Amino acid sequence: MLASGTLSPSSLSVKDLLWQVQWDKEKCSLCGRCTAVCPVQAIELGVHRKRIVQIPPLAEIGPATSSSNVHQVYHGIRQRTDPAYACNGCAMCNLVCPNGAIIPQRSDEMDKQRFHMNRGGQARSRGGRRNVPDSLNLGVLDRIKFIRISMLTDPALDAGRHEFELRTLLGRVLPPEENLRLYRENGWIPPVREIYPLIIGSMSFGALSPNMWEGLQMGVAYLNEELGMPVRMCTGEGGCPPRLLRSRFLKYTILQIASGYFGWDEIIHALPEMKEDPCAVEIKYGQGAKPGDGGLLMWYKVNKLIAAIRGVPAGVSLPSPPTHQTKYSIEESVAKMIQSMYMAWGFRVPVYPKISGTSTALSVLNNLTRNAYAGGLAIDGEDGGTGAAYTVSMDHMGHPIASNIRDCYLNLAKLGRQNEVPLFAGGGVGKNGKLAANAAALIMLGASGVQVGKYMMQAAAGCVGSESDRCNICNIGLCPKGITSQDPRLYRRLDPEKVAERVVDIFLSFDTELRKIVAPLGRSTSLPIGMSDALAIDDRNAAERLQIKYVV
């Protein structure tokens, strides 16, 4: 604009943006890859006009001479400042630049762009994560230490050479007396699965690209069939590809049903042709990223394939209702729905609800303990990620997972039902990269296992999202890594075989790290669920709240 020009309220300078693209004219080869790759078209060809004032040598200056202006043009990059095209910091430009001439950098102060992300009255929605950076001031899970180290009073175990059985149970575990009585009397004993305690959390086919989903599934199959690790993956609310439903690999899959019932027509119709039962059925009532709000798959991503699997028309947004529309009360939602789902597979498949972290989790849990069918409870804490949610939901709604899971476990222990309704914790597990430590902390606080999503995307597929509001465009199908896009031009960037390899890497290294935590605590033959005497934290309030030791 001209200095004398007019401004609109949302006229921003590059300085006002969260991400500022630094470009080096000297290094730039003008190849154009950066502008081509930018998922949000934040940069465009810049044709820059530059005046060069040419002043003749003093000796030549006479009355008739005048200085001359030469106007030159050079080409390069221009960053757009319209908030609709603001750079999201994904740095794909940097990835593709042959000369390293371009890189986005985060503003050195709070951006002004955030005040303008509601054009047309549309509140900001995005994918990704909570964007509450705490990598410096680590979260509670990261600060929990494992202090009960065996040395002389009992020998530390050898993480590399001793036998370990780090498995957990998914499904309703009966009190021993009742279990043995039913066994003697040939009664119905709720199905229980012995699984690996790290579960790939619910990310739907649709939220994830076909290549990403396939990669995860292949990784899971390899872990099970070649390495003997009973790893399970939850489908999320997007149905399940028909071939998987009819394959033996279904047993490694937890089918999710949520309030949109997407894909369940296909699943029900596949029932007679299923060779194996699924591992379990997860009924989603809530998720940590957008508690109290339904799932959301925005129209950008609903292509023909997704539409077919979900049983919906293509090109429309798919917001699931916040609640299951046919259920009006906890009795119906929990009791009847759980029972109906059991019935579908002849009472051979555990069914459990998943809720978002909330102060009402205890009420749900108390209800479940009285329901003989409830096969567990998954709680997704506030740090849970998503493919699409309103920013306000993601940033401000929900309950931290640590105290939520601890309260639930202690409540169960008070009732004498600890581990009978296994608790699964999710939401920000490993968000600062400390997956095994976070998982072990949650297990010792009382979780029977943990669910991870974002960590898998980052570690298995190179998701660039961060707590600093980087990228976060999973919702509009433009994932530059091809992880959450449904456009073949994008997702072909991701090789499913390589994703599968990374999934295997992650689980193997996680297993080693978990052993490196539990072996020094003297634990190996059973997962140390609720072993709170091993935990401590350097925060008196947190220690008191979690009923663990306070150490400095």
Next chain:
Amino acid sequence: MCRLIALTSDEPQSPMVAMRALDVMREGHDGSGVGLFLSDLGGAFETLKGLPILSGIFSGEGVKRLDRYMTSLGFVTRHNISIRNSKTPPPGTPRRDTYVICAYEYPSAWEGLDQKEIQERLLLARLHLRQMGEEHEDMIVYSFWPDVIMLKEIGDPLKVAEYLHLDREELKARVILAQGRQNTNYAINLYACHPFFIQGIASMTNGENTAFVPIREFLTSRGYPGYVGYQSDSEVFTHIAHYMIHSLGLEIEAYKHIITPLQDEDLQSHPDAGFLTQLKHSCRRLIIDGPNCVMGRLPDNTLFLVQDRKKLRPAVAGGRKGMYAFSSEMCGLDAAIPDRDKRKDFQPMHLDTVIVPSDRSEVRVCSQVEPLALLH
């Protein structure tokens, strides 16, 4: 680390046999305490087999309160060999007023009660006395049960035994469990000393139980009054055995399947895979995960010995016809039963449960991979 010795003999033996065995194993304990459990008693108590015997340590005032309480319940003293010693105790051992060992006649009001009810009442009486003692610190109660005497004290086992004259005829017994304590985790509290006892079941342990807290949570949440205490992480072993026998109706052969279940591959090929999988799932909260050797006695005077899943603690079983022993170390066994065939000594491994039945006919070893005699 602690050292353990468990004896069973056709002929009543003096507790000194066990004390001397502990003494030769003194490298494995630090002389900080001793615990003694006697049953299938000889001496004067032999004729009083059905009558409950109270064992504990009492101050002068405690004895009076004990008498008042027992009278209020209707118990009548039948035979009392309480030990009072005015001599200076050995270094480290506190001076006590009375070590009570007293057999009672049942209250007349209990006549006609079934055995189970009597057993519950005996348990509640012991717990009540324990609580009374904790309020005034004037009594410590170890056991109140027919044909059972217990004694625990701080100090070196042999010196304490000599000081208390445990060589007396009245204390001879056919089944003896004794532990020499290595003080580690917890302050010396007599309730933290092994062996532990509940309703005829006694056990003692060598090693630390790293899964103690979740197991304790499980046991205390059963709502059973006897599952209290836990001054020691080893007390849960006794209570798990009690829970298994009383609540689950299982035999001692199933004990290891609860505390150290088979891993998946072995489980799947086991003849009782179905049952054992259910047991493993529902008793997962009772899986111990420490280096532990557990020796115990069942209500019918059967002795048992099990090891942890990795067999990280020492133990050997051996003996001769009519007298068998479990010992932490070979030298302890040598001291207790020198005239045995050492070639038949057996060191149980991670799958084994060693059982000497009450008739002392054999040392039976059952492996976890063998079929279970079940479901009767």
